[in-house]
Amino acid sequence: MSLVALLDDAGLTGRGGARFPTSIKLKSALETGADLIVNACDGEIGVHKDALVVAEHLDALQHGADLLARRVQWAAHRGSATERRLRNAGLRVLPVPSRYVASEESALVSLLHGGRARPIMRQAPISTGGKDAQGRRLRPTLVLNAETVWRVSQIERHGAAWFRGYGTAEEPGPRLVTMGGNVDRPGVYDSEAGVPMRDLLEAAGAVDVRGVGISGMSGGWLRGRDAWAATWSDAGLAPYGIPTGTGAVHVLGRSACPVDHLAQIATFAAGESAGQCGPCMFGVPAVASQLERLADGVLPAEEMLDLHHRLGMLPGRGACRFPDGVSRFVASGLRTFSAEVDAHLAGECVLMQERAGATR
């Protein structure tokens, strides 16, 4: 059986967050003789799984890469332990600036071809090649997340049925989850779609849960009570309008203000825009500045309409999906923490209200 057919049987999808079927990407890559970039950057905030795959499963990872392409480059953040490990193994490393959009698929392809590590505007999948903004020709390049490549090697060794023994029929296979935030035991956990989120939260030692952020800046939020009851899968999180994405789970404790947190992340996001596409370059900082004022309790309630309008203007208007992710992340946070948002609109903070309530 061909590897394409095997991966199709297994139902492997990209572990970098986009969930695109790996077999389809590979089929196209084989037709065009594409090079492979193994993306071990853990570019999403709060994600550390690729570092773990490189640290603990490098042999299997290399085997997976060898199965997929003849020419392989290993993308890792410059100066990271992962970069060092890959170099020590004698692999061809593509050092990537540790900026959010630098490890986006087309940004890595641009960087590999001597360009800047910034996303490229494209009309066809970057895996089929193309041209960058300077008109430089780009070789067809397959970009796969490091966990995805590791899963390829596992599927080749253990078979599609073994893989499908994990997860659900729609979202098969084992998956890594990175637990962080207000937990006693942060780190990377072996998991799979369909498990109760309670299991993940208990394993990591989450106690005092106000809310749970899923998949960093490309995901969204659940209230604590919903997080304890939800199922860990795209289907399970669909009612909340968020994907499992990159598999990051960030626990926000009761003592943290979610409005402050949203403002901080949005301000970080504003600095992480590649500054290429106007709607992102100007839109994300505008959103961040409104959130900062909301956090400070000085945003007039009527400006919430502007904020929501601006969030609605971000998706689908960049070369990459970064503005789409930020929009979803912030909108989900405002929806999920509406009580805390209302308090801030009244010039107060729930934390102070709750503290006052506790001492009364």
Place this chain on the structure above:
Amino acid sequence: MRRDKRGEDEVVVDRVACTAHGVCSVVSNGAIELDEFGYPVPSRLTMGRRDARELVAQCPARALLIARDR
């Protein structure tokens, strides 16, 4: 927009190339609007082939393209 017997094309905005001159909004008679920062909305628009060519030719940033998938 004029009707065009030669069929239709979809014009897409190259987001990286676009520098918010706003010419597209004028040339398209407002079929393309500008957001608060001067960038075009929507990102893709179907129109008569002749109008599409003209619109693409008028963009000073060469940031409008005829969609390849049509």
